[in-house]
Amino acid sequence: MATEQVEDMRKLLPSGHGCCPGCQGPVATKMILRTLGRKVILFGSGGCGDFTPKSVPYFGLHFSGVGTGATGILAALEMKNRKDITVISLAGDGATGDIGFGKLAAIAERNDNMIHFCYDNEAYMNTGIQKSGLTPFGAWTTTTPAGKTTRKKDVAMALAAMKVPYVATVTVAYRGDFQNKVKKAAGIQGFKYIHVLEACPTGWRVSPEKAVEVLRLAVQSHMWNLYEIENGIFKLTMKPKEVPVKEYFQIQGRFRHLKEDDIQRIQKFVDEDWARLKEWDGKSVWVGTPWRATS
Amino acid sequence: MAVTKVLDGNEAAAYGVKLSRVEVIAAYPITPQTELANRLARFVAEGEIKAKYVTVESEHASMSVCAGASAAGARAFTASASQGIVYMEEVIWMVPGMRLPVVMCIANRSIAFPGALKATHSDSLLQRDSGWIQLYCENSQEVLDTCIQAYRIAEDKRVYLPVIFTQDGYVVTANAMPVEIPDQEAVDNFLPPYKHEFVSLDPDIPLEPEEGPIDETETECRYLMDVAMENAKKVIKEVDEEYGRIFGRRYGGLIEEYRCDGAEGVLITMGSITGTAREVVDSMRDRGKNIGLVKLKAFRPFPTEEIRKIAKQVGAIGFVDRNFSHGSAGGGIGCIETAKALYNYKYRPPLLGFIAGIGGRDVTPANLEYMAEKVLNAAKTGTVEQEVEWVQLRR
Amino acid sequence: MRLKIKTLKDLEKESGIALRVTLPTGLWRVFKPEIDHNRCIKCGICEIYCPDYAIYKGGEHFVEVDYDYCKGCGVCANECPAKCINMVRETFV
Numbered sequence: 001m002a003t004e005q006v007e008d009m010r011k012l013l014p015s016g017h018g019c020c021p022g023c024q025g026p027v028a029t030k031m032i033l034r035t036l037g038r039k040v041i042l043f044g045s046g047g048c049g050d051f052t053p054k055s056v057p058y059f060g061l062h063f064s065g066v067g068t069g070a071t072g073i074l075a076a077l078e079m080k081n082r083k084d085i086t087v088i089s090l091a092g093d094g095a096t097g098d099i100g101f102g103k104l105a106a107i108a109e110r111n112d113n114m115i116h117f118c119y120d121n122e123a124y125m126n127t128g129i130q131k132s133g134l135t136p137f138g139a140w141t142t143t144t145p146a147g148k149t150t151r152k153k154d155v156a157m158a159l160a161a162m163k164v165p166y167v168a169t170v171t172v173a174y175r176g177d178f179q180n181k182v183k184k185a186a187g188i189q190g191f192k193y194i195h196v197l198e199a200c201p202t203g204w205r206v207s208p209e210k211a212v213e214v215l216r217l218a219v220q221s222h223m224w225n226l227y228e229i230e231n232g233i234f235k236l237t238m239k240p241k242e243v244p245v246k247e248y249f250q251i252q253g254r255f256r257h258l259k260e261d262d263i264q265r266i267q268k269f270v271d272e273d274w275a276r277l278k279e280w281d282g283k284s285v286w287v288g289t290p291w292r293a294t295s
Numbered sequence: 296m297a298v299t300k301v302l303d304g305n306e307a308a309a310y311g312v313k314l315s316r317v318e319v320i321a322a323y324p325i326t327p328q329t330e331l332a333n334r335l336a337r338f339v340a341e342g343e344i345k346a347k348y349v350t351v352e353s354e355h356a357s358m359s360v361c362a363g364a365s366a367a368g369a370r371a372f373t374a375s376a377s378q379g380i381v382y383m384e385e386v387i388w389m390v391p392g393m394r395l396p397v398v399m400c401i402a403n404r405s406i407a408f409p410g411a412l413k414a415t416h417s418d419s420l421l422q423r424d425s426g427w428i429q430l431y432c433e434n435s436q437e438v439l440d441t442c443i444q445a446y447r448i449a450e451d452k453r454v455y456l457p458v459i460f461t462q463d464g465y466v467v468t469a470n471a472m473p474v475e476i477p478d479q480e481a482v483d484n485f486l487p488p489y490k491h492e493f494v495s496l497d498p499d500i501p502l503e504p505e506e507g508p509i510d511e512t513e514t515e516c517r518y519l520m521d522v523a524m525e526n527a528k529k530v531i532k533e534v535d536e537e538y539g540r541i542f543g544r545r546y547g548g549l550i551e552e553y554r555c556d557g558a559e560g561v562l563i564t565m566g567s568i569t570g571t572a573r574e575v576v577d578s579m580r581d582r583g584k585n586i587g588l589v590k591l592k593a594f595r596p597f598p599t600e601e602i603r604k605i606a607k608q609v610g611a612i613g614f615v616d617r618n619f620s621h622g623s624a625g626g627g628i629g630c631i632e633t634a635k636a637l638y639n640y641k642y643r644p645p646l647l648g649f650i651a652g653i654g655g656r657d658v659t660p661a662n663l664e665y666m667a668e669k670v671l672n673a674a675k676t677g678t679v680e681q682e683v684e685w686v687q688l689r690r
Numbered sequence: 691m692r693l694k695i696k697t698l699k700d701l702e703k704e705s706g707i708a709l710r711v712t713l714p715t716g717l718w719r720v721f722k723p724e725i726d727h728n729r730c731i732k733c734g735i736c737e738i739y740c741p742d743y744a745i746y747k748g749g750e751h752f753v754e755v756d757y758d759y760c761k762g763c764g765v766c767a768n769e770c771p772a773k774c775i776n777m778v779r780e781t782f783v
Binding site: 013014015018019021022023024025026027030031175201207208209210211212213 | 714738740742744758765767
């Protein structure tokens with residue numbers, strides 16, 4: 001897949017869209033297209049991500065069929081012998097992790113040659129902040145007003161277990177890391193999955209100007225870890241200076257109701273997870289090796 | 296060179312797909328269409344069809360794949376039946392709205408519950424509002440011919456609507472008959488390569504930035520689809536005419552009239568019941584009873600003008616519905632559509648609704664003769680004793 | 691979806707209502723970013739993080755703000771390492 005640097009992003013992504021002030025979705029799209037250039041076809045699936053009008057070819061289908069339309073586009077491009085076009089599939093966390101999880105698993109199994117970006121704002125934001133499988137433990141949403149009682153669904157590791165060639169977690173606040181991973185993914189054949197954590201000031205109840213700062217705190221407090229799994233080898237790409245989770249919760253309204261013992265419990269989860277990831281660093285997380293036909 | 300082989304409906308559809316030079320195939324197996332999916336996979340693996348066969352994990356995905364492929368410029372095909380159709384319903388509605396010329400084969404099967412593995416037309420008739428053109432096939436030969444015609448109709452610039460062609464589950468899909476497979480070159484002359492006039496996903500074509508949200512245009516979009524359906528009536532007739540000239544087989548366009556000259560009453564049938572009905576009409580005519588038969592090939596667009604022409608010359612009409620619509624205004628879906636077609640028309644002969652063949656129950660010559668007698672009676676008396684009758688009820 | 695609906699222009703002509711304009715999102719803001727170009731260190735971070743693509747390069751200074759579309763979210767001011775962007779309350783007199 002060709003990648004080309006684009007300078008003036010306003011040629012590809014015009015302003016005047018309906019996203020909330022401070023929304024990081026458009027920023028993620030900007031970073032992706034800046035790295036991949038204009039020879040792309042975007043396949044989008046509902047949710048807030050759909051608000052951004054684009055002047056690259058964009059095919060929007062129903063949001064429950066995550067990525068499957070992109071499979072069709074890939075099949076057509078193969079028949080027309082167009083190897084120069086990158087196909088990207090964008091979906092929110094609800095589409096990727098809940099309603100479309102089966103579709104994503106099938107695409108992973110077929111190893112279709114696309115990059116799937118999950119725009120994770122940690123709830124069904126477009127319909128008004130309802131809980132999704134990827135909402136973190138304890139968060140307020142309109143359907144879990146007393147705080148979510150289950151932990152965040154780990155879609156990235158689930159797909160890694162399905163032995164796809166490349167899985168990565170990124171966030172907008174660490175832009176160098178983001179762009180490196182997108183570039184790396186563009187050079188790999190097969191199904192690539194990149195999970196983007198992005199802040200929703202409206203749903204997270206954070207002041208819009210702190211939208212990027214809260215993401216930085218997410219990584220520093222280990223509520224979100226940046227790693228990549230290339231051919232099964234796990235690698236932590238960011239070992240940040242650490243802050244307690246309390247600092248991450250303090251600037252967000254959706255965690256304001258958490259009591260001290262909840263915060264301690266979450267700190268314990270987070271510490272255990274981080275310790276486990278550090279153990280895995282540099283090792284293979286696959287069970288066995290996948291066999292794939294090379295032609 | 297045209298060859299003749301003994302094929303059942305599934306195999307004939309596979310040959311139709313092969314001759315139409317389909318480029319992307321995504322079909323999830325479901326009884327009674329499984330053999331079609333298998334046959335296509337074998338064709339692709341053996342190199343007889345140059346296409347990408349996507350093994351999808353559900354019918355929902357299969358239609359999404361076809362929509363994506365069609366938008367990106369490839370000819371796409373999928374097939375399904377009852378539960379699969381209902382599962383992909385969400386995507387089925389998106390395809391005509393996007394004016395993508397996808398062709399789908401529905402192997403009619405009853406929808407649960409109770410459901411059965413055998414033929415009922417509910418699954419294809421369920422799509423009647425969505426904007427898909429629907430063509431009903433009587434036997435394997437017609438399935439093959441209709442598949443090729445379907446792409447020609449769907450990709451016509453005046454239409455750009457997706458097409459469903461159906462075959463009754465088990466009765467057509469699994470019954471073999473001699474089928475003439477036309478020559479590939481002749482089909483290539485008849486069916487040019489696919490190029491959509493106004494939908495393209497090519498990044499090389501420069502685009503202006505898309506501006507702002509547009510939600511004011513649904514009414515106009517839907518109206519334009521209505522216009523396209525009207526055009527489709529003309530296009531279906533033209534395509535059938537041309538196909539008949541080149542390949543020697545005509546199906547009458549939207550409807551086929553069988554021995555309707557001088558008929559006092561007609562039965563209207565859809566799908567494989569027509570085959571039995573022809574025999575019954577012949578036998579009754581030999582005995583001096585003037586019954587005629589109308590085969591309704593196109594259910595969407597509904598052939599209003601043709602039905603009106605029939606109504607003008609007969610004394611009574613009986614619609615044999617292989618479907619049901621619980622709580623409807625009276626009878627099955629075909630009967631209700633015919634009623635509306637004739638409501639504001641000057642000639643409105645008595646209209647009887649018969650419901651038969653549900654759950655794949657065999658519509659026998661005896662059943663058809665019973666219905667025909669009822670129609671002829673109505674033509675004689677000019678009244679309708681029973682508006683809707685469930686013909687094969689086991690009391 | 692790049693689907694050209696023929697009647698969109700006709701609709702506009704008939705109804706006289708512009709149907710194809712972008713949202714004038716500049717009208718949403720309460721605070722407006724003002725860049726002090728003398729203290730700007732030309733790192734480009736504000737341009738990278740603007741969600742509305744309203745900060746652009748290639749104008750008179752290193753970066754310029756397109757006030758037609760800026761929603762006043764303040765991410766640029768918060769992220770600027772030189773702290774040279776001020777969010778000023780806008781008044782319409």
